[in-house]
Amino acid sequence: MNFIIWIVVGGLLGWVASMIMRTDAQQGMFLNVVVGIIGALLGGWLLAPLFGTGTINQNDFSISSLLVSLLGAVILLAIVNLFRRGSPR
Template sequence: MNFIIWIVVGGILGWLASLVMRTDAQQGLLLNIVVGIVGALLGGWLLAPLFGTGTINQNDFSISSLLVSFLGAVVLLAIVNLLRRGTPR
């Protein structure tokens, strides 16, 4: 059951991050899910210690963990844009 929640919440967070970074037209559903889950991992590694919270990957479904996971997905897309185009959006 937890895996299904990761997919659904990861897809939503990846989609929202792609809207913020203006890469939604280049991504499909599968890539949004991947960005959301990997972004949550990245957010857990980089941002969770700063905010003192967990992420969706750590079975912590609170507003702060969703925010950290979302910010991790935005950071991931910024890194991908930086590597792909040379400048972040």
């Protein structure tokens, strides 16, 4: 059951991150889930030690973990945009 929740929350976080970075028209539902989950991993690696919280990948569904996972997804999309276009949006 946690796996399904993980995919749903990852998809929502990926969708919100794509809306923030204005890449929503370029990616579908599958890429939103991928961005959300990989962004949570990136956020857990980079941001979780700074804020002292977990991420959705660590079964921590608090507001702070959702924000760290969302920030990780936004950072991931910024990195992808940097390599794809040459400059972040």
